[in-house]
Amino acid sequence: MADWLIEIENELRRGRQSQNPGRTRTVARRIAGIAITELQNQFPNLFFGDDYYRALQAFMNAGEIPAPVAAAARRLQERLTPDFTSPSIDPLGDAIMIVEFVKIRLSEK
DSSP, X not given: OOHHHHHHHHHHHHHHHOOOXXXXXXXXXXXXXXXXXXXXXXXXXXXXXXXXXXXHHHHHHOTTSOHHHHHHHHHHHSOOOTTSOOSOXXXXXXXXXXXXXXXXXXXXX
C-alpha cells in the first residue's frame, strides 16, 4: 500500500474513534488534503495549493472535478454555522469520496 494511503488509513482510524465532531471534521479535511496532495504529486500540471485547506478550496472549484466530488470538498471547507453545525453531515464520507476520486484518477495515469 502506498504511503499516502497508509497515512489516510491512520487518519480514518483517528476520525472514527473521535467523539468530538470538530476533531472528526479536522481529520476529514486532513484526509482530503492528503489525497489532493498526492494527485498534485502525480500530475505536476495540477496545482491546488501548498496547504490542505487552500488545496481543498481550489480543488472544489476545478472544472475537471465531478460535481458530487466538488460538493463534498465544498462541504468540508465551509465554515460552521452560527450554532456550530457543520455543513457536512458525514465529513469522513465526504473525505472518502475525494480519496476514491483521486484513486481512480491515479489508476488512469
